[in-house]
Amino acid sequence: MEIVKERRNASNLTRYYRVDELTDSDAMISRLCDIRKTENLNISYILLSDLMNRSDEGSDNLRLSGNVDIEEFQNEVRQRNIDVISMNGTYKDKPVVIGAKLLRREIYITIRLSNKADIDAFEKEIKL
Amino acid sequence: MNKKTGCKIVAVVIVLFMILGGCAYRGEFPKSAKAVRNITKTLYDNSGILALNNEDGRAFTDHKQGHVEMVAEKSLEVADSVTKAVNGGTFGNSRGDGRIAFSANIDRKRLEGAALSHDTGMAGGGYALSPLMGDNGKQLKDDFGRKMFEKDENGKYLVHPEDNSNFGEVRDNHSLNSAINVLINRDEYIKAGFSSEEVDIIASECMAHSKSGSGVSDLNRKSDWSDSYDRIDATVSAYNEDHPDAQIFFDRNVIEGDDDVFAAMVSESFAIRIGDVSRDSWPDAEAQSGETVHVDRLTINNQAGSIEGEIENIVITIGDKGDLVTNAKSKQVHAGEQNIIKNRTYVGSNGRLVHEITVNDGSSAPACTQEAINDHLGEFKCVPDEMFDVSIVFKKDCDDFSKELYEQFRDIAAGEYDNIDIIYPWDKE
Numbered sequence: 116m117e118i119v120k121e122r123r124n125a126s127n128l129t130r131y132y133r134v135d136e137l138t139d140s141d142a143m144i145s146r147l148c149d150i151r152k153t154e155n156l157n158i159s160y161i162l163l164s165d166l167m168n169r170s171d172e173g174s175d176n177l178r179l180s181g182n183v184d185i186e187e188f189q190n191e192v193r194q195r196n197i198d199v200i201s202m203n204g205t206y207k208d209k210p211v212v213i214g215a216k217l218l219r220r221e222i223y224i225t226i227r228l229s230n231k232a233d234i235d236a237f238e239k240e241i242k243l
Numbered sequence: 244m245n246k247k248t249g250c251k252i253v254a255v256v257i258v259l260f261m262i263l264g265g266c267a268y269r270g271e272f273p274k275s276a277k278a279v280r281n282i283t284k285t286l287y288d289n290s291g292i293l294a295l296n297n298e299d300g301r302a303f304t305d306h307k308q309g310h311v312e313m314v315a316e317k318s319l320e321v322a323d324s325v326t327k328a329v330n331g332g333t334f335g336n337s338r339g340d341g342r343i344a345f346s347a348n349i350d351r352k353r354l355e356g357a358a359l360s361h362d363t364g365m366a367g368g369g370y371a372l373s374p375l376m377g378d379n380g381k382q383l384k385d386d387f388g389r390k391m392f393e394k395d396e397n398g399k400y401l402v403h404p405e406d407n408s409n410f411g412e413v414r415d416n417h418s419l420n421s422a423i424n425v426l427i428n429r430d431e432y433i434k435a436g437f438s439s440e441e442v443d444i445i446a447s448e449c450m451a452h453s454k455s456g457s458g459v460s461d462l463n464r465k466s467d468w469s470d471s472y473d474r475i476d477a478t479v480s481a482y483n484e485d486h487p488d489a490q491i492f493f494d495r496n497v498i499e500g501d502d503d504v505f506a507a508m509v510s511e512s513f514a515i516r517i518g519d520v521s522r523d524s525w526p527d528a529e530a531q532s533g534e535t536v537h538v539d540r541l542t543i544n545n546q547a548g549s550i551e552g553e554i555e556n557i558v559i560t561i562g563d564k565g566d567l568v569t570n571a572k573s574k575q576v577h578a579g580e581q582n583i584i585k586n587r588t589y590v591g592s593n594g595r596l597v598h599e600i601t602v603n604d605g606s607s608a609p610a611c612t613q614e615a616i617n618d619h620l621g622e623f624k625c626v627p628d629e630m631f632d633v634s635i636v637f638k639k640d641c642d643d644f645s646k647e648l649y650e651q652f653r654d655i656a657a658g659e660y661d662n663i664d665i666i667y668p669w670d671k672e
């Protein structure tokens with residue numbers, strides 16, 4: 116899979132990957148759920164966000180448990196105007212976020228530089 | 244004397260001090276600011292009455308006179324920073340096809356006038372766009388992720404009179420109706436010292452202050468503005484059909500026909516958006532209904548780690564009788580926003596615009612507070628060509644639990660908002 120961008124700042128490193136073969140949000144969620152099964156990866160929660168349509172008092176973001184079943188996961192995304200999904204957890208006990216930008220067809224990994232997960236090993240393991 | 248009574252006495256003393264001491268907002272341009280206040284006063288008064296009589300509106304955060312005056316001050320501060328950064332060559336250089344860059348040529352009087360006018364649409368009695376629904380009952384979104392609205396066979400937006408009893412509809416369309424209110428009062432704005440062309444620009448800035456209401460999700464993308472003006476045009480038509488003896492107009496060519504004017508208007512709109520989200524709050528802040536909202540912070544589960552957990556047993560009351568606020572969204576908003584006590588925007592040593600948010604207590608309702616901070620980040624996301632620093636300052640430090648939650652918040656934001664770097668005090672340690 117192609118890395119479309121790598122962004123590093125003082126706190127985090129994020130790699131974005133293009134996933135054109137995943138043609139709809141259900142397919143992207145299915146891929147995230149596959150990633151979730153990775154050994155040594157522990158997802159604590161999943162955040163569904165509608166970043167494009169936040170109004171004066173924010174949007175109706177939703178937080179799901181890390182082990183929510185795929186049908187409920189897909190259904191919640193379908194029922195809401197979700198454009199970004201963030202799965203927050205740890206890989207080998209180091210913090211990671213695996214995210215998906217649904218409109219851009221991108222999946223991304225973020226690591227925390229002060230408690231650094233091995234992003235190269237992780238991306239290999241989840242076949243990105 | 245209990246804590247709640249004490250807070251109320253302090254609030255009354257502050258208000259009396261402001262009135263007797265002449266500290267009420269005078270504005271950078273007192274003459275035009277006073278004239279705009281006279282134009283908008285009834286509308287803001289009516290917006291308070293509408294909210295007071297509506298279950299959903301009662302606890303909505305304040306969008307009346309006090310709020311718009313704060314927005315005017317903050318917007319002018321942002322304008323200073325934009326001017327400095329553009330002149331310094333670190334902001335507004337990324338003009339490409341179909342895009343309009345920021346300009347340093349901000350008209351501060353016009354900006355102040357627009358900021359003071361931007362929320363009059365909360366008074367209701369205006370017009371509403373009709374959401375375009377999909378087969379699944381969900382509002383459709385376009386390729387940019389923006390919510391879509393119904394159009395007729397000629398591509399003209401369909402509008403209908405809004406239902407004042409539907410607070411959500413009033414809220415969702417308030418930026419559009421703020422723009423229409425400016426156009427309705429064109430002659431009064433001209434008497435206040437603005438040219439007719441500036442009235443169109445002020446209307447445009449009122450419309451654009453809400454990204455969801457205006458459709459301007461990228462401030463530098465010309466097509467977003469064009470779509471936004473289509474919405475104003477359709478509403479002007481509807482108004483004129485309903486008011487044959489009091490015709491109004493919107494001359495979009497004033498803006499779309501002159502890139503220099505366009506760029507200045509985009510800079511002013513950005514200043515209003517950041518000014519708008521820079522709501523300095525405090526305990527017992529006023530709601531849209533004019534009533535105070537009391538958050539009993541001792542009832543927040545600060546260690547829950549989620550919004551739902553933090554507000555599960557929270558006690559929030561509104562008004563003199565201490566009615567309970569039961570809506571979960573309102574609970575989250577007040578628990579978070581009342582913990583953000585100061586905002587400012589300046590140019591950092593790296594040339595970037597820095598938006599500094601002061602959180603009163605780092606360990607109080609961290610998840611709700613982070614959701615309030617997300618509203619700030621969302622405004623910077625609308626300017627994808629520029630990089631911003633958002634600096635979070637804690638008046639009272641985070642405990643270890645909250646510190647980790649703020650770190651997780653930053654981990655998530657790093658991917659979601661790829662043009663924003665969040666800075667915490669402990670980064671320097």
